[in-house]
Amino acid sequence: MFQDRLHAHLVPALQAAFKLHFGHDLDGSKVVFQQTRPEFEGDVTINVFPFLKASGQGPERTAQLLGDHLVAKLDIIERHNVVKGFLNLVISDAYWLGFLAEVGTKDLLAFPSTGMEMMVEYASPNTNKPLHLGHLRNIFLGWSVSRILEAAGHKVIKVQVINDRGIHICKSMLAWLRFGNGETPTTSGLKGDKLVGKYYVEFDKAYKKEVESLVASGRAKEEAEKQAPILLEAQEMLRKWETNDPDVRALWERMNGWVYDGFNATYARIGVSFDKDYHESGTYVLGKADVLAGLKKGVFYEKDGAVWVDNTKEGLDEKVLLRRDGTSVYMTQDIGTAIQRFEEFPGLRKLIYTVGNEQDYHFKVLFIILKKLGFAWADELFHLSYGMVDLPTGKMKSREGTVVDADDLVQEVVDTARAVTSELGKLDAFTDDERTALFEMIGLAALKYYLLKVDPKKRMLYDPAASIDLQGHTGPFIQYTYARIQSLLRKAGMDADALGTTMGIHALLPEERAVIKHLHQFPAVLNEAATRLDPSTVANHTYELVKAYNGFYQSVPVLKEEDAEKRSRRLALSTVVAATTKKAMWCLGIDVPERM
């Protein structure tokens, strides 16, 4: 259970009680709250086992004495019971209703500004291939983490690094020159990134053919793979690029431009954006000077003409940072760009790299190097490492054509949303535009929620059937609950004045209490998500909230309630649930509809 605002109420009283009865100080960090199990009476449970050493008493007696004290001293504790070492506390209706009234008019999930500036890097595509399912997990994660940090009061700068240079794009360029016949996105009707991707595949085909024929004419396979003429030509093109050959540069600009148009179309459809784009072509020369400076300072060393770092003391290996010919490696670049970013944004308090866990080692090394170079901010670097997405058939492999294309995937979930929603036939009042917008909203909710509800660190399975499911633990289920509340509120005529009058003489029903308790925990959940950079925490708690609300909705009348006080209290509760759900989904990058 999360440490919510009750914690602040209870811990001091608990410590005072402890001192009084057992004569020792109680370490506040040992006080852990949990949700009371449904089979016992209570709202909050305190486990007293950790206190026994200090109390010198058995668990029952320790719990009993503390419980008696709390009931006597605190109005908000109605009564208690003790089961083994567990002290179950019943919190008063007044406390819960007071909480509801307090949040009734404000955003439960908006924290005061911290003034802290944080950069989140995500997406980071290569320009030779379209985006795929793996990118989607990365992008939704990065976007959601950005939103969560924003909600938590931080200032967030969202950036992507576009890997726009290198042998990969030269391969596409060369193949396009050879086989393209001047084809463009306009003449072909293909999205720009798809067109360039197509020629990357064409290159590979031609290359394989050349290797085969070389092998057939008696060359060793390894040699053939290195000597295939088309590969040599691509490498030559890269050299020309590096020496600013005007023709090569012009073609490169043109084809990358197509790719950006394609990427931007995808980004727009899935509802994400960036505050700043970095291009590898502009940063790949960075870092060299920093490494040389480190060499001078003795942080690095020279061996065989190359510059190395020795991380064996940290349990890692030695690693080359500058080749014998003085050129950079990938690590060099990353050193340089990190330094550049902190120069550009001196107020940065955190730099988060959303990158797959196959690069865990790379980032470990990078962070150690920056620390060794003496940058204080090296401690503020964070690798938001996420697991690969597997298919039911196994790994995604581009060579085997099992990669799930991002645009195709989005289209598929939207189509499914259209089919299912149309079947349910609740859209009579919708215009065509409204329908289209709703299908997009529902389809994307299904996809995003599916990818975000899993702990980012973990490898996950992408099951096409489950990802377009609209029932159960899904995004559309949450949207549906929201839409149903909106319908309720519209019919109630939303008489805002009534919402203040939630206090009253009627006891809370268990269903009402359950919903309020979920709301009550939510700020702590958001805090946790922001600390751990984990959207799944928010996703799962939102689900629990709306599930509790559905239970309430099912068995407790709202509009049909005749008692005005009960009715307005339930409307107030519904209002807060809707607002909180909307904000929580905003944190996940998911929109919610007013009706569906």
Place this chain on the structure above:
RNA sequence: GACCCCAUAGUUCAAUGGAUAGAAUAGGAGUUUCCUAAACUCUUGAUCCAGGUUCGACUCCUGGUGGGGUCACCA
């Protein structure tokens, strides 16, 4: 070979060292003259194996087994 990560119902996911391990889905049984049944209620079903630490272990430690990843003067 070395290092890192993972292993929970049939399946996909939860569970700050704490009570009888939760959901969803699939399977079975129900709920609508009533605020949206994309909902709700009931039900079947799981901690890879062997040791250890602890009052208490899915969680921590050791050793297995199985799966994934990383280990270029590549990016």
